[in-house]
Every structure is written in structure tokens, then in C-alpha cells.
């Protein structure tokens with residue numbers, strides 16, 4: 570008998586994927602332009618031209634054996650040096666190449682941190698709503714997931730609830746700002762309060778409580794919204810980043826874990842992250858794209874369509890009577906459903922060929938996620954369906 574937990578992960582249905590597949594089937598029947606698919610978080614803008622240019626340059630000018638060969642396990646030293654310089658310059662850190670561990674995207678970065686830091690039975694605190702894969706990543710290392718209930722007025726942090734969840738067994742917390750699915754960005758005030766609480770609890774329990782800042786959406790922040798750099802506010806922060814969204818390269822699988830020197834026992838923590846990568850069999854991140862990401866790490870794709878889409882959807886949905894917390898970034902909107910049952914609400918939307926994801930999958934019922942990483946005209950075409958849905962519950 571195979572490992573039962575893995576069988577369950579392999580067989581569990583993904584509501585998001587099912588909606589996406591349903592959309593493809595419906596498109597064959599009613600036509601692509603009559604299906605309003607907002608299910609997946611797949612970037613809809615092309616990578617910046619520099620990405621392809623760098624790919625071509627590397628292919629034309631490098632020794633192919635070196636280019637396509639294994640790099641050192643944490644990543645090519647030159648690529649890491651470039652990325653470290655960029656982090657130091659942009660965020661005022663003293664980042665060194667030896668503190669970066671390149672990974673196959675943020676997902677692998679999270680798994681390396683969890684596997685590297687947690688012993689079985691340790692507790693990991695997350696904040697609803699959150700990326701559902703956290704549950705898989707946390708449970709598969711034998712840790713226990715503790716969910717902080719959502720603060721639905723602004724999607725910041727319910728500190729009273731959080732304080733009750735932190736125990737001597739708390740090993741780490743995962744924060745994700747800008748957030749999938751709420752689009753919220755934690756303010757500096759929220760993060761300072763969080764840092765103060767974690768300092769106090771670390772002191773009380775006599776061991777560091779780590780913070781993992783999962784930030785694949787860092788660069789997708791809208792006008793006037795500041796995304797604080799969390800290591801500047803809390804010493805024991807590890808950063809998990811990827812270029813999946815900022816450079817529109819999700820299929821290329823490239824990101825990093827950054828263990829700043831200020832982290833308590835940073836060299837041991839770094840070794841644990843690298844050891845976890847080894848134990849998971851990652852070997853090294855894809856070699857060609859490591860170099861491309863390093864050459865382009867100060868760039869982004871043209872992300873402006875996401876902000877336009879956010880404004881359009883927020884304005885129009887509010888006018889129809891939906892309650893929407895305006896997102897500070899990402900490409901997700903997370904309005905309240907017009908009935909308490911978000912699954913039934915999503916089903917009613919589906920009957921109008923409007924594909925939106927129930928919030929309960931993100932541990933936040935009573936909401937739906939709309940992924941607006943789509944052409945603006947799809948949103949314009951979908952507005953009558955959103956209106957019809959609102960009228961149904963009026």
C-alpha cells in the first residue's frame with residue numbers, strides 16, 4: 570500500500586482546476602467569448618522582452634555543457650551574486666550570495682523552509698484566507714497547521730485570535746502579502762505589531778519563532794501602496810520569492826529562499842533549508858532560467874493591466890451592491906458572496922458561465938475569489954453576468 574497521505578493529495582479534487590476544465594468544456598459548446606473564466610492565477614501578460622533576449626544571448630554565446638549542466642546545489646554563484654546585489658540595493662539589506670538558495674519557484678522555497686525548520690508536531694501558524702497548498706506543504710512535513718481566522722473588514726490580522734494560537738510549540742508563521750486571494754497588503758503598522766508579538770513570545774518561550782514571508786506578488790502593488798520589507802521589521806524572517814508573477818514565468822519554476830545574516834543561527838538555518846532541498850531531491854534549480862532570472866531581477870513584466878482590472882472590477886461590483894475590500898496588489902479580488910453559502914454562490918455563477926472560486930477553499934467562507942489576470946475586455950464582457958448574479962439575490 571502506498572503512503573496514504575500522498576494518495577490522498579494525489580486524488581484530492583482541486584476546485585480551481587475543475588472550474589478551469591469546466592470552462593474549457595463549456596467554451597466548446599457556447600464559444601470561448603461567452604465563458605467568463607476567472608478561476609486560475611496564471612499571469613496574462615508576456616514576460617518583458619529582456620527575458621527572451623537574455624535567453625537567446627545565453628544560447629548563442631555560452632558553452633552548452635556549462636549552460637545546461639548542473640549548477641551548484643544552491644544555485645550558480647554568479648547568478649546568486651547578481652540577485653544578492655539587487656536585494657541589497659532595493660531593500661537596504663546586506664544580502665550575500667551565500668544566503669540565497671535558488672528554488673523551483675516559491676512552492677519549493679516554502680517546502681524547503683518547512684522541511685528545514687520543522688520537526689514533527691511543531692506548529693505552523695497561517696492567516697486565513699491563504700493559498701490552499703500551504704495545508705499540503707505543512708502537513709506533509711508532519712507539522713500541525715494553526716489557522717488564524719480572517720479579519721474580513723480589511724484582511725489585516727486579528728491579533729486577539731493570533732495571540733491565542735501561539736504556543737511553546739509554534740515554530741514559524743507564514744505571511745503572504747500582497748495576498749492570494751484577498752489582494753490585501755499588510756501595512757507597516759500591522760507588521761510592526763506582529764513583530765512585537767513574535768519578539769515577546771520568542772522571549773517568553775526561549776526559542777526563536779520564525780516568520781516566512783511568502784512574497785511572489787511583491788512587485789504587483791498598486792499606486793500609493795507600500796509593501797514593507799519584512800526582514801527590516803522582524804529579525805527572524807526568511808524570504809521566499811519567485812519570478813512566477815513579476816516576470817510572468819510561472820512555468821519556468823524559478824525563485825529563491827533568502828536567509829538574512831541577522832536570523833538567529835542563520836548559518837544553521839541556511840544549512841537546514843539547503844538540506845531540505847537535498848532531501849526533497851531538488852538537486853538544483855533549472856540552470857538556464859537561473860541565469861535569465863539573475864539578469865532580469867530588477868525588471869518586471871508590464872503589470873499595469875492588473876491595476877486597471879482591479880479598479881474596473883472594484884468600481885463596477887460595488888455599484889452592483891457587492892461588498893469589496895479594494896485590493897492593494899496581486900491580481901485577485903475577494904468580494905463577499907451575496908448569500909452565506911459561497912459554494913452555492915459559485916455554482917449559481919457557474920450557471921451564468923461565470924467561473925469564480927468559493928472562498929471556503931481558502932479558509933474564508935462567504936467570499937469568492939476572482940482572478941483578474943485576464944484581458945480587460947473579458948471583464949467588460951462579464952459585467953452583465955455579475956449584474957445578473959447580484960439581481961438574483963436582491
Ligand code: PLP
Nearest residue numbers: 674675676700745749811813819
Ligand atoms: N505562494 C502563493 C501565495 C501563491 O499564490 C503561489 C502561486 O500561485 C505560490 C506561493 C507558488 O508560486 P510558484 O509558482 O512560484 O511556485
